[in-house]
Amino acid sequence: MSKMSKSSNIMRLVLLQLKGSKDKAANVQNATSKIEAAVKEYRPRLITLPECFNAPYGTKYFREYSESIPDGYTSQHLSSLAKKHQIYIVGGTIPELGENDAIYNTCTVWSPTGELVAKHRKMHLFDVDVKGGIRFKESETLSAGNDFTIIDIDGHRIGIGICYDIRFEEMARLYRNAGCEMIIYPAAFNMTTGPLHWELLQRARANDNQLFVVTTSPARDPSAEYVAFGHSMVVDPWSKVQQTARTGEETVVADIDFSLVEQVRQQIPVFAQRRLDLYATEWKTK
Template sequence: MKVGSDKLENVERALSHIRQAVADQKPTVVALPECFNSPYGTKYFAEYAESIPGGYTTMQLSQIAKELNIYVVGGTIPERDPNDVKMLYNTCTVWSPCGELIAKHRKMHLFDIDVKGGVRFKESDVLTGGSEFTTFQLDNTFKIGVGICYDIRFEEMARIYRNNGCDMLIYPAAFNMTTGPLHWELLQRARANDLQLYVATISPARDPNFEYVAWGHSMVVDPWGKVVITAKESEEIIYADIDMTLNEKVRAQIPVSKQRRIDLYETLYDQRY
C-alpha cells in the first residue's frame, strides 16, 4: 500500500485494503507492510509513535480483525513505550478474529547500514531493538514466526523459529532501491529453502517522492524456495493459498533438519531473555 504523511489517511487506506481483500478472497490472514501508518524515516518515528495496544492505529486493527473475523498481521508502526516515553520501537502487532492482541514483535535487528554510493540509514539513532521472539498459531494447527525487515538477514533468528516448530515466517519489510534489487528475493528464497517453510514479506508501495524509496514487490515463497506470487512496485493486493501439508512433504524428501550435525553445531536461544 502507498504510505503518505497523513497518519489518519494511512490507517483508513489500510482498513480499506483489508476490507477489499476479505471481499475478494475471504482470507484467513491479512498482512500489512512495515511502517504503514508513518513515512519510513528516523525523523518521523517520534511524531507518529503510539502506545500499544491503546493507540489509535492498533485500536483500528483490533476492530477490523473482529469485524471481519480474520487474523491481522498489522505491519509495523513506531511504538512508544508507556513506561519510558523516550523509548521507541519498530513494532508489529498480530490480532485474532476476536480482535485480541495475540502477539507483538519489536524489531530485533536495527537497520544501521552505510552502502557506499547507495543508501545510508541508522535506525538506532532513535529506535531501540527488541529482545523477544514472536510466534502465533492459526487455529492451533499452523505456527507462524514474525520478524521485521532487517531481521530477515539473520539466519540464526529464523533457525530458532524453525526449531520452535514454525511453518511460516512473516516479515513486514521496506527494502530500498539499493538492497531491494540485490537481496529482496534472494533472502526470502534462502530462508524458505534452508528452513523448508513458507516466507512472506509485505512492503509499502514505491513512492519516488519520499526520501526513503521502498523497493516494493511483496512476496510469498514456498518451502521449496519457489516464488508463489509477487507484487509489482506499485500499490497492489496479492493473494496466496498456503498448502499446510507442503512443509512436511518437502522435509520428508530432503530431510536436512534430521541430518544436521547437532553433535557439532547448533543454534540456541539464550534463555536469559
Template structure:
C-alpha cells in the same frame, strides 16, 4: 497501478498424498493475504488505505492478512517519534482491533512506531478474530547501514531493539515474525523452525539499493533453508517519499519457489498455503533431522 493476484500453491509432485496427517488440523490449507501500500505524511489517510486493502482481501476470503512495515507512517528517523503510539491504546491499534474483529480474521499489523515510556520501537502486532492482541514483535536487528553512493540509515539513532522472538498460531498453523532487517539473520529463522513454525512473515521496506540485490534472494533463502513458507510484505514505492521502498512483496513456498509477487506499486496478493507441501518437502529432503547438532547448534538465549 493496482495489482490483485490470487493463486493456489501446488504440491511437490513426486510424493504420495499425506492428507491423512492433517486429519486433526483445523485448516490443511490457509489463505494468506498480503497488503503492499504506501505511507504518506498523514496517518488517517494511511489507515484509510489500509482499510481499503484489507476489505479487498476479506472479499477474497483470506484467513490471515499481513500489512507492511510502518504502514501507518512514512519510514524514516524523522517520523518515528511523531507517529509513535502506545500499544494497545493508540489510534492504529484501535483500527487493527476493529478490522480483525469485524472481519473475523487474524490480522498482522505490519509494524508501527511504538512508544513505551522513554523508548521507541519498531513493532508488529498480531490480532485474532475476536479483536484481541495475541502478541507483539519488536524489531530485533536495527537497520544501521552505510553504502557509499547508495544508502545510509541508522535506526539505532532513535529506536531501541527488541530482544525476544515471536510466534503465534492461527488455525493450527504456526507463524514466526521478523521485521525487515531481521530477514538478513538466518539464525532467527532457524529458531523459528526449531519452534515448529510453518510460515515466516517479514513486513519490510528494503530500498532501491538493497532491494534489487537481496530482497527476493533472502526470502527464498529463508524458505529453502528452513522448509517453510515465507512472506515478504513491503511498502509500495512512493515517488515523493524521503525513503523509497522497493516494493516487490512476495510469497515463497518451502521449495524456494516464488509463488506470487507484486511490482513497485500498491497491490494485494492472496495465496492458499498448503500444509501437505510443507510436510512433503521436509520428508523428501530431511535436512532438519540430519543437522549435526553434536558439532553446531542454533539456540535461543
C-alpha cells in the same frame, strides 16, 4: 471462496502492498479500505500489512508518529477490523511508544476476536552505510526488541520478523527449530538493497528452513524520502516464488498449502541430518 477451516491445510493469505504518506489518519484509512475490499472479494483467513504502514519511514518521523499499543489510534482500528471480519491481521509495523519513553518498530498481530495476540519489536536495527547507495541508522531513534514471536493460527506455527531481521539466519533457524511452518516479515527494503537481496534472502530463508516466507512491503513512491522496493512476496518451502507484487499498490492473494512443508522436510530431511554433536543454534533467554 471460503476461509480455511481448522481441519484444512489450506489457508488463504492476503498481502496488502500500500502506498504511505505523512498523514497518519489517511494511511490508516487506506489500509482499512483495502482490508474491507480484500475481505469482500477474497475472504482470507489472514491479512498482512507493510512495515511502517501508518507513517513515513525515517528516523526523524518515528517519535512523532509513535503511539502506545494496544490502546493507540492504529491498534484500535486494527483490532476493530479483525473482530468485525473475524480474521487474523498481521499489522505490518508501526512506531511504538514503549516503556521509559523508548520507541520501537513494532508488529502487532490481531485475532478474529479483536484481541492482541502478539507484539514483535524489531530485534535487529537497520544501521547501514553502503558507499554510493544508502545510509540509514534506525538506532538514532529506535530501541531494539529482545523477544522472539511465534503465533498459532489454526494449529500452524508462524514466526514474526521485521525487515532487517531477515538477514539473520540464526533467527529463522530458531523459528524452524520451534516448529514454525512460515515466517512473516513486514519489510521495506530500499532501491539499493532491494534489487540485490530482496528475493535472494527470502528464497534463502525458505530453503534453509523448509518453510513459507512472506514479506509485505510498502508500495514504491519515487517522491518519498525513503523509496521502498515493493515486490511483496510469498516463497514456498521449495524456495519457489509462489506470488509476487509489482511496485505499486497491490493486493496479493495466496492459498498456502501447509502440507507442502512436511512434504519437503520428508523428502530432503536436513533437519534430522544436522550434526548437533558439532554445532547448534541456541535460543537464549533473558
